[in-house]
Amino acid sequence: MLMEEELNSRRLWHTKWPEKVPKSLEYPCCTLGDFLRQSVEKYGPDTAIVFLNTPVTYNSLWDMVLRAANGLAGLGLEKGDVCAIMLPNSIQFVVSYYACQILGVTVTTINPTYKSVEVRHQLKNSGAKAIILLDAVYKDAEEGIKDAGVSVIIGTNIVDLCGFSGAKLFLGRILKRFPSADLPANCIKFMNLLDYEPDPPCVDIDPEDIAVLQYTGGTTGVPKGAMLTHKNMVSNAAQCDAWLWKRDKVTGNIGMLPLFHAFAMTVVMNLTIRIGGFQILFPRPPANISELFKVIDKYSGKASLIMPAVPPVFKRINAFGKKDGYDLSALKIAVSGAGPLPLGIRKKFEEITGAVMIEGYGLSEASPVTHVNPIDGISKDGTIGLPLSDTYIKIMDKEEGTKELPPLPFSVAEWGGMTPEQTEMADACTGELVIKGPQVMKGYLNCSVDTSNTIRDGWLYTGDIACVDADGYTIIRDRLKDIIKYRGYAVFPAEVEDLLHQHPDIKDAAVIGVTDRKGDETVKAFIELYPESIGNVTEKDIHLWAKKNMAHHKVPSIIEFRDSLPVNILGKVLRRTLRDEERGKRK
Numbered sequence: 001m002l003m004e005e006e007l008n009s010r011r012l013w014h015t016k017w018p019e020k021v022p023k024s025l026e027y028p029c030c031t032l033g034d035f036l037r038q039s040v041e042k043y044g045p046d047t048a049i050v051f052l053n054t055p056v057t058y059n060s061l062w063d064m065v066l067r068a069a070n071g072l073a074g075l076g077l078e079k080g081d082v083c084a085i086m087l088p089n090s091i092q093f094v095v096s097y098y099a100c101q102i103l104g105v106t107v108t109t110i111n112p113t114y115k116s117v118e119v120r121h122q123l124k125n126s127g128a129k130a131i132i133l134l135d136a137v138y139k140d141a142e143e144g145i146k147d148a149g150v151s152v153i154i155g156t157n158i159v160d161l162c163g164f165s166g167a168k169l170f171l172g173r174i175l176k177r178f179p180s181a182d183l184p185a186n187c188i189k190f191m192n193l194l195d196y197e198p199d200p201p202c203v204d205i206d207p208e209d210i211a212v213l214q215y216t217g218g219t220t221g222v223p224k225g226a227m228l229t230h231k232n233m234v235s236n237a238a239q240c241d242a243w244l245w246k247r248d249k250v251t252g253n254i255g256m257l258p259l260f261h262a263f264a265m266t267v268v269m270n271l272t273i274r275i276g277g278f279q280i281l282f283p284r285p286p287a288n289i290s291e292l293f294k295v296i297d298k299y300s301g302k303a304s305l306i307m308p309a310v311p312p313v314f315k316r317i318n319a320f321g322k323k324d325g326y327d328l329s330a331l332k333i334a335v336s337g338a339g340p341l342p343l344g345i346r347k348k349f350e351e352i353t354g355a356v357m358i359e360g361y362g363l364s365e366a367s368p369v370t371h372v373n374p375i376d377g378i379s380k381d382g383t384i385g386l387p388l389s390d391t392y393i394k395i396m397d398k399e400e401g402t403k404e405l406p407p408l409p410f411s412v413a414e415w416g417g418m419t420p421e422q423t424e425m426a427d428a429c430t431g432e433l434v435i436k437g438p439q440v441m442k443g444y445l446n447c448s449v450d451t452s453n454t455i456r457d458g459w460l461y462t463g464d465i466a467c468v469d470a471d472g473y474t475i476i477r478d479r480l481k482d483i484i485k486y487r488g489y490a491v492f493p494a495e496v497e498d499l500l501h502q503h504p505d506i507k508d509a510a511v512i513g514v515t516d517r518k519g520d521e522t523v524k525a526f527i528e529l530y531p532e533s534i535g536n537v538t539e540k541d542i543h544l545w546a547k548k549n550m551a552h553h554k555v556p557s558i559i560e561f562r563d564s565l566p567v568n569i570l571g572k573v574l575r576r577t578l579r580d581e582e583r584g585k586r587k
Helices: 004-009 012-016 032-043 058-074 091-103 116-126 135-148 166-174 230-243 262-275 289-298 311-320 345-353 420-429 448-454 493-500 539-549 575-585
Strands: 047-051 054-057 082-086 106-109 130-134 152-156 210-215 225-229 251-255 278-281 304-309 331-336 356-362 369-372 392-396 431-436 459-468 474-479 484-486 489-491 506-515 521-529 558-561
Touching: 032 058, 032 091, 032 230, 032 262, 047 058, 047 091, 054 058, 058 091, 082 091, 082 116, 091 106, 091 278, 106 116, 116 135, 116 210, 116 225, 130 135, 135 152, 210 230, 210 262, 225 230, 230 262, 230 369, 251 262, 251 289, 262 278, 262 304, 262 356, 262 369, 289 311, 311 331, 311 345, 331 345, 345 356, 392 459, 420 459, 448 459, 474 493, 484 506, 484 521, 489 493, 493 506, 493 521, 493 539, 506 575, 521 539, 539 558
Parallel strands: 047 278, 082 106, 082 130, 106 210, 130 152, 251 278, 251 304, 304 331, 331 356, 521 558
Antiparallel strands: 047 054, 210 225, 356 369, 392 431, 431 459, 459 474, 484 489, 506 521
């Protein structure tokens, strides 16, 4: 294993390191429960959450967390148990999450749109003893909960903690703004937990204990539970805090991303708690951009805002454009993650909003953030930026993962990504991205083989194919298992998709490898056109454009137009679904 001095000596990215960010941090040796308590002591009367126009102070949040923790203990939950949280963004989500952490109960979060089969797998695999869920989703999850043998079911309505009047609640339900549904007789009301005294049992919890079982998206098979410790989660929030140093004293964090996803769990919820800011939680992403702009406008002159989001959101904002009547000056920083940001999006977004936009990278197994572009310094299009403080990276050969590859012999420009010539040169320096840092998981729950394949000598093998330029900026080229082998060439679907996004008529694109009649792999592109282009652009038009703008081996041999592409809840295109459809056609 490499010594610390050796690791530091090969930190190429320190040459462009942001001046205001420490290269190494002192991390609090505490649990997530301590983490919240420390912020309550500093920021008690300040606002911690704004949800459906209902503000919650740090003191009020802490009181609810203590009461809920005592209530959960009264229901028999104790250290080492697992509690599932199946809630959209809400006050209850934050309260439930931290109440579990105070008791040493491990949290596993479940997407509220999951159906019984998906719910059953996660509950059984995690060994969950309890579930806290939204009343409106119970019916779809009921069979999965029963089959998994969960002994404690706690239900809540989305507005339970909003203090709305009876008339407003009635009107909201009539208009279906506040959905609700019946719960079974054996279901405990979440509000009953808050009737307990704010005096939960004192539990001895080690920072190395598992705080969260974060299930991966299942893009490479059955979802697995990444075991994230208190130390992992606290460290990652501290790393993000140090990186996003350029903010005002009063800072809000726009919570459009779902808190059950690792990105928002850290960059919205835990980061906000760390900095003593307030999180503006949306129960679902805004239906239109004007709704989002109204929220930003509301904080003009009152606070600075950070907005973590995914590329589809930024594309929608760019399409909406700058509209008179909205003051967007409160928005200071936008963070793009959970998928590659197409070239050109950042520049237009910054022109519209006046905010600084940075692209980053993470994965569930790393709590999740490992890389971000600097907020003050050089931010490079087409890259995920530099590793966070105390985060080490290597690029290892794709075949065995035992040989370290050199960096690129050139620097990528700030705008426009790699040139076609640079892309060809980069192939020799492209391999699997490997990461080490305080945010890297312990391993996968009950998956010793997968753990040993993924964590080797303390290094996390990400499965993402990348290279590093001469300044230390990392470029993700694709997923290892998504690479297309075309006539001896390695074709990276993400790269072809990025090129296709530059076509003025293409709204979205997904690229996969398909097997032709000879048994060889070829490139297929699924394309969604802008509405005004439908019927005016043909497959031949796209093919000719691709031949003109791409190396021959990257040009899609097959093009299929779609009205829409399959996406996950974050708006990321699901190549796996498209591959499954293609396999089904060939059976």
